[in-house]
Every structure is written in C-alpha cells, then in structure tokens.
Amino acid sequence: MALPSKPHLLLLLLLPPIVMLPSLSHQAQDPRVIDRIVRDSAFQSYHTKHHKTAIAYKLPLPSSLSAVAAETVRYRAGSLRRYGAAIKEFRVAPGVFVHPHIKRLIVVRQNLGNLSAIYNAYGNISGFQLVSPVLGLLFYNAAGLRNSSSKNLSELEILVARRPIAVDFSRVVGNLQRLRPLCAMFELDGNVSLSNQTASNKCLSRRQGHFALVIESAKSENSKVSEWKVVVVSVVAGAFVTVLLGLMVVAVASARRKRYQREEMERRAYEEEALQISMVGHVRAPTASVARTAPALENDYAPSSS
Numbered sequence: 322m323a324l325p326s327k328p329h330l331l332l333l334l335l336l337p338p339i340v341m342l343p344s345l346s347h348q349a350q351d352p353r354v355i356d357r358i359v360r361d362s363a364f365q366s367y368h369t370k371h372h373k374t375a376i377a378y379k380l381p382l383p384s385s386l387s388a389v390a391a392e393t394v395r396y397r398a399g400s401l402r403r404y405g406a407a408i409k410e411f412r413v414a415p416g417v418f419v420h421p422h423i424k425r426l427i428v429v430r431q432n433l434g435n436l437s438a439i440y441n442a443y444g445n446i447s448g449f450q451l452v453s454p455v456l457g458l459l460f461y462n463a464a465g466l467r468n469s470s471s472k473n474l475s476e477l478e479i480l481v482a483r484r485p486i487a488v489d490f491s492r493v494v495g496n497l498q499r500l501r502p503l504c505a506m507f508e509l510d511g512n513v514s515l516s517n518q519t520a521s522n523k524c525l526s527r528r529q530g531h532f533a534l535v536i537e538s539a540k541s542e543n544s545k546v547s548e549w550k551v552v553v554v555s556v557v558a559g560a561f562v563t564v565l566l567g568l569m570v571v572a573v574a575s576a577r578r579k580r581y582q583r584e585e586m587e588r589r590a591y592e593e594e595a596l597q598i599s600m601v602g603h604v605r606a607p608t609a610s611v612a613r614t615a616p617a618l619e620n621d622y623a624p625s626s627s
C-alpha cells in the first residue's frame with residue numbers, strides 16, 4: 322500500500338509550476354485603475370486650466386503611465402447629439418444620447434501604448450493577440466466637476482441611436498491587412514466581443530470602452546512563445562506526466578498482482594502436494610482411490626492381457 326501513495330506526492334510536486342504560470346500576467350496593471358487615473362487627470366485639468374468646450378486637451382499623467390497618451394474634450398450634450406464629435410481615431414456620429422439626461426459631458430480618449438498588453442490578460446481573448454495599441458473612449462458627466470463626491474464617478478450610459486462610433490487605427494498601426502485582423506471591443510464590464518473590420522484598420526461600435534485590432538495567435542509570425550501557449554504546453558505536459566505516472570502505477574500494480582497470482586498458484590500447488598502427501602497415509606484419501614481404481618478399470622477393459 323506504500324507504493325500507490327508515492328505518485329500522489331509526485332503530483333503535488335508537479336502542480337505548482339503548472340498553477341503558477343498564468344500569474345505572470347498578474348503583475349500587470351488593472352485597466353480600470355488606469356481609466357480612473359486618466360479620468361481624475363481630466364477632471365483635474367478642467368478645475369485648473371482647461372475651460373473651452375469641443376477642444377481637445379492633452380492630459381498630464383503620472384510617470385507610471387508614461388507610455389499612455391490621453392486627451393479630453395468637454396461637450397454640451399445637445400451639441401454632441403446634433404453634430405457628433407471627432408477625437409483623434411474616433412468619430413462619434415450625430416445621434417448620440419447620454420443617460421441620464423445631463424447638460425455637459427467630458428469625453429476621454431486613451432492610447433495605452435506599450436501598456437496595451439495588459440488587455441491580453443484582462444479581456445477574455447484567449448486564442449487571440451493584439452496587433453495594435455489599445456484605444457479607449459469613455460464618457461463622463463461633467464457635473465462631476467462641481468461635485469466634491471465625484472471621486473468615483475462612473476462612466477455615463479451612452480445610446481448610439483444612429484450610426485455607430487467609428488475607430489480608425491490607421492494612424493497607430495502599419496499595414497496589417499496581410500494578417501486579416503479582427504476588431505476587439507473591451508467593454509467596461511469586462512466583456513470582450515470580436516467583429517470584422519468594416520474597412521482596412523476600421524472598426525465600428527455602439528458602446529464606449531476600449532478597442533484594438535487582434536489576430537488569432539496561431540497566425541502570429543512572432544516567434545516568441547506567447548503566454549497562453551506556455552500555459553497550454555505546461556498543462557499538456559502535466560497531463561502527460563500524470564498519465565505516465567498512472568500507467569506506472571497500473572504497471573506496478575499489475576506486476577504485483579501477477580507476482581501475487583504466481584505466488585498464490587505456487588502456494589496452492591504446494592498445498593495440494595502437501596495435501597496429497599498427507600492423504601496418502603489416510604484411508605479415505607481421494608487421490609489414492611483414483612490411483613487405485615485406474616488399474617482396476619484397465620484390468621476390466623483389457624481382457625486380452627489376462
């Protein structure tokens with residue numbers, strides 16, 4: 322019984338590396354924390370120096386976000402609805418309503434630059450990988466400016482009544498058409514959806530959030546092994562080792578069973594032998610009677626010999 326417990330111990334030793342691999346991505350920052358930092362910078366900037374509506378201002382960000390570029394624009398809700406908006410890569414067509422009904426709103430646009438990779442872990446896009454920076458477009462109630470409790474102001478609900486919001490990645494990526502990328506939409510609640518491009522490097526959305534171009538990971542010409550592959554390989558290797566150990570246990574068990582059976586047969590043979598020996602001396606020994614009747618039968622059926 323000592324043997325079967327050994328493979329369990331071995332499995333325990335094997336598990337930690339398999340479990341720990343995905344945590345590589347967890348040292349990355351939380352995208353929603355970045356959203357809040359950018360939002361706070363936007364609101365702060367209207368408190369201090371920015372005052373005009375429909376003008377895009379570049380936002381100062383802490384050094385931890387030096388890779389991120391962000392702009393903010395303030396709109397009157399009515400003029401956004403009537404005229405739409407154009408902020409860098411984004412085109413918001415006329416016909417956008419915000420909920421609840423408010424007077425002014427603050428729109429924030431982000432380019433996450435080399436921090437975009439955090440969306441590989443945040444959104445559930447296993448099997449795909451980013452081929453563009455992640456761009457974000459978020460809407461806030463400008464009334465938060467007058468409110469000291471605006472610290473955790475969440476995004477407004479927007480209703481895109483007519484044409485969807487367009488995102489054009491041409492300014493931030495090269496020619497990717499050979500890779501046939503898809504549009505990935507990262508919603509604020511963490512949902513991810515994929516759609517086809519509507520034209521080269523162009524995506525459409527009826528929601529605010531973050532956007533990127535992605536390709537299936539297998540299509541990647543990047544030779545470096547992506548994280549999910551490492552995970553898959555280690556899981557497969559773990560399963561293989563587990564199966565191997567299982568087979569070893571089965572083999573050892575069956576060898577033991579065979580040895581036991583052989584020993585059992587030998588033991589039985591020995592016991593039978595012993596039985597025979599002990600019964601020979603006994604009057605009612607069955608072996609002895611068989612041994613004696615045989616010659617008797619032979620005598621009956623072989624008259625020629627007598």
Ligand SMILES: *[C@@H]1O[C@H](CO)[C@@H](O)[C@H](O)[C@H]1NC(C)=O
Nearest residue numbers: 384386387388389434435436
């Ligand atoms: C990202 O870019 C910034 C400058 O834009 C640089 O300081 C930083 O080291 C880069 N980070 C990574 C992980 O490449």
Ligand SMILES: *[C@@H]1O[C@H](CO)[C@@H](O)[C@H](O)[C@H]1NC(C)=O
Nearest residue numbers: 442443444445446447511512
């Ligand atoms: C990712 O999606 C797959 C299937 O769509 C699902 O089984 C899995 O739980 C999801 N993972 C996360 C972290 O949402």
Ligand SMILES: *[C@@H]1O[C@H](CO)[C@@H](O)[C@H](O)[C@H]1NC(C)=O
Nearest residue numbers: 462464465467468469470471
């Ligand atoms: C200010 O914040 C409070 C509490 O969050 C909220 O009830 C109130 O409506 C806000 N005021 C404005 C003008 O948005």
Ligand SMILES: *[C@@H]1O[C@H](CO)[C@@H](O)[C@H](O)[C@H]1NC(C)=O
Nearest residue numbers: 357469470471472473474475
């Ligand atoms: C946001 O503020 C409200 C009070 O105004 C508080 O109850 C809530 O917990 C805060 N949420 C976060 C995420 O800080």
Ligand SMILES: *[C@@H]1O[C@H](CO)[C@@H](O)[C@H](O)[C@H]1NC(C)=O
Nearest residue numbers: 508509510511512513514528
């Ligand atoms: C997010 O995904 C969940 C599960 O697929 C779904 O039930 C939910 O409606 C989605 N949320 C949005 C805002 O689409």
Ligand SMILES: *[C@@H]1O[C@H](CO)[C@@H](O)[C@H](O)[C@H]1NC(C)=O
Nearest residue numbers: 502503504514515516517518
């Ligand atoms: C993209 O379009 C192709 C056909 O042109 C379709 O088969 C595929 O499902 C579409 N992909 C998405 C994510 O909509």
